Amino acid sequence: MKQQQKIKVALADDHVLLRNGLASVVDGFGEYVVLFQADNGKHFQQQIRAYGEPDIVLMDINMPEMDGYQTAQWLKEHYPLVMVIALSMYDSENAIIKMFKAGAKGYILKDSEPAELKRSLDSVRQKGFYYSELVTGRLIHTINKLGEANAPKKELNSLNDREIEFLRYACTEMTYKEIADKMFLSPRTIDGYRDALFEKLELKTRVGLVMYAIKNGIVTV
Amino acid sequence: MKQQQKIKVALADDHVLLRNGLASVVDGFGEYVVLFQADNGKHFQQQIRAYGEPDIVLMDINMPEMDGYQTAQWLKEHYPLVMVIALSMYDSENAIIKMFKAGAKGYILKDSEPAELKRSLDSVRQKGFYYSELVTGRLIHTINKLGEANAPKKELNSLNDREIEFLRYACTEMTYKEIADKMFLSPRTIDGYRDALFEKLELKTRVGLVMYAIKNGIVTV
DNA sequence: AAACAAGAGGGTGAAAACACCCATCCAAAT
DNA sequence: ATTTGGATGGGTGTTTTCACCCTCTTGTTT
Numbered sequence: 214m215k216q217q218q219k220i221k222v223a224l225a226d227d228h229v230l231l232r233n234g235l236a237s238v239v240d241g242f243g244e245y246v247v248l249f250q251a252d253n254g255k256h257f258q259q260q261i262r263a264y265g266e267p268d269i270v271l272m273d274i275n276m277p278e279m280d281g282y283q284t285a286q287w288l289k290e291h292y293p294l295v296m297v298i299a300l301s302m303y304d305s306e307n308a309i310i311k312m313f314k315a316g317a318k319g320y321i322l323k324d325s326e327p328a329e330l331k332r333s334l335d336s337v338r339q340k341g342f343y344y345s346e347l348v349t350g351r352l353i354h355t356i357n358k359l360g361e362a363n364a365p366k367k368e369l370n371s372l373n374d375r376e377i378e379f380l381r382y383a384c385t386e387m388t389y390k391e392i393a394d395k396m397f398l399s400p401r402t403i404d405g406y407r408d409a410l411f412e413k414l415e416l417k418t419r420v421g422l423v424m425y426a427i428k429n430g431i432v433t434v
Numbered sequence: 435m436k437q438q439q440k441i442k443v444a445l446a447d448d449h450v451l452l453r454n455g456l457a458s459v460v461d462g463f464g465e466y467v468v469l470f471q472a473d474n475g476k477h478f479q480q481q482i483r484a485y486g487e488p489d490i491v492l493m494d495i496n497m498p499e500m501d502g503y504q505t506a507q508w509l510k511e512h513y514p515l516v517m518v519i520a521l522s523m524y525d526s527e528n529a530i531i532k533m534f535k536a537g538a539k540g541y542i543l544k545d546s547e548p549a550e551l552k553r554s555l556d557s558v559r560q561k562g563f564y565y566s567e568l569v570t571g572r573l574i575h576t577i578n579k580l581g582e583a584n585a586p587k588k589e590l591n592s593l594n595d596r597e598i599e600f601l602r603y604a605c606t607e608m609t610y611k612e613i614a615d616k617m618f619l620s621p622r623t624i625d626g627y628r629d630a631l632f633e634k635l636e637l638k639t640r641v642g643l644v645m646y647a648i649k650n651g652i653v654t655v
Numbered sequence: 656a657a658a659c660a661a662g663a664g665g666g667t668g669a670a671a672a673c674a675c676c677c678a679t680c681c682a683a684a685t
Numbered sequence: 686a687t688t689t690g691g692a693t694g695g696g697t698g699t700t701t702t703c704a705c706c707c708t709c710t711t712g713t714t715t
């Protein structure tokens with residue numbers, strides 16, 4: 214009887230060990246039960262067809278094949294009642310915003326305590342969202358930026374393939390000239406990529422680019 | 435009957451979710467049972483006194499209070515029969531060497547598949563060690579370095595507090611001059627720190643320092 | 656057809672990062 | 686008592702990075 218009242222949770226994360234940890238903790242809460250697990254977005258789509266709709270999904274952002282943004286977006290369109298809580302390794306303002314734009318109802322870090330995980334599940338179930346201090350703080354920062362006069366074309370950045378390729382090289386000990394060679398571009402163009410990223414990511418130095426790339430899973434450390 | 439023949443495994447890791455994942459996977463193997471879990475080295479010392487000696491310990495390297503190096507070292511002295519498998523977030527040559535020097539019998543990454551975790555447990559149990567390709571590759575690199583003529587005083591680096599503090603600042607967008615101010619030192623001295631690190635870590639650029647710091651848990655991303 | 660945005664790239668100069676030199680002080684080891 | 690070695694920091698010069706200027710395509714929009 215009580216069994217049927219349990220909240221169904223699905224997990225999407227390519228790190229098997231961590232996913233198992235989530236599963237055992239979620240099951241341990243009692244009111245929640247793990248309906249199924251997936252390695253990535255593609256796998257998740259198959260699983261949801263096989264097992265049916267969960268109430269809540271704990272969704273990793275950085276996954277192979279199909280990442281958390283895409284999967285959350287897909288869920289929003291095809292299963293609008295399913296609530297997504299984003300799971301991230303790092304505290305990244307951009308990731309937070311992109312996941313909420315993709316329909317996520319909460320955002321927690323992978324090194325959270327089980328208590329916070331439970332808070333997020335409870336909150337999403339009861340109130341439909343979970344806004345931690347982390348999230349609130351980042352969102353306030355974004356709001357403040359929107360108020361600035363010099364914010365003409367903030368299309369809410371998503372980097373293109375070339376920029377991402379550049380970012381990966383920027384995380385090595387190569388000079389920009391060497392990166393230019395690797396990418397078959399002029400050093401000037403690389404200069405342009407860098408400056409464009411500085412602008413849209415609000416950074417000033419190459420170290421800033423490196424930290425950004427790591428926090429956003431663009432490079433795997 | 436069979437129960438008593440199970441290999442006793444202990445876990446030391448401050449990330450609760452991942453630790454739970456390890457526990458459920460290890461228990462799931464059948465031949466292994468998790469004897470106890472600990473948040474850090476200090477906690478681990480208490481637990482081993484309370485629960486007795488495990489056969490194998492899965493030991494995280496970066497923990498608060500007392501880290502994996504220290505804890506492995508302590509185990510080597512006080513419980514020499516306990517076999518340690520180092521658990522690391524990243525693939526870092528230095529971390530591997532330091533853990534093996536502290537007596538570890540194996541080294542695996544936290545995003546390993548359960549199959550590899552099992553391989554490492556089986557191997558350590560049966561052969562007393564687990565040398566993956568990852569480990570072997572890194573060790574060969576080290577061996578090769580030892581053969582070089584220009585390797586006079588390779589004391590096998592451990593960074594001092596000042597260097598670590600500097601490294602943390604190096605992972606920000608501060609210039610070296612600004613770092614010098616923060617650390618109440620001359621820019622020249624900072625220059626020296628940087629060059630010393632370049633030398634002993636075999637790096638050439640600040641980006642290299644940043645990547646090193648991250649891979650070794652000196653900065654938390 | 657004209658306007659416009661995006662991608663590639665040139666030039667210049669200042670600032671930061673890197674390389675290699677050296678001196679001093681102080682504490683610990685021989 | 687002298688030497689060694691670490692931590693600190695000065696000088697000088699080159700290379701890389703960063704900032705801000707600009708042109709010229711090409712493709713799309715209007």
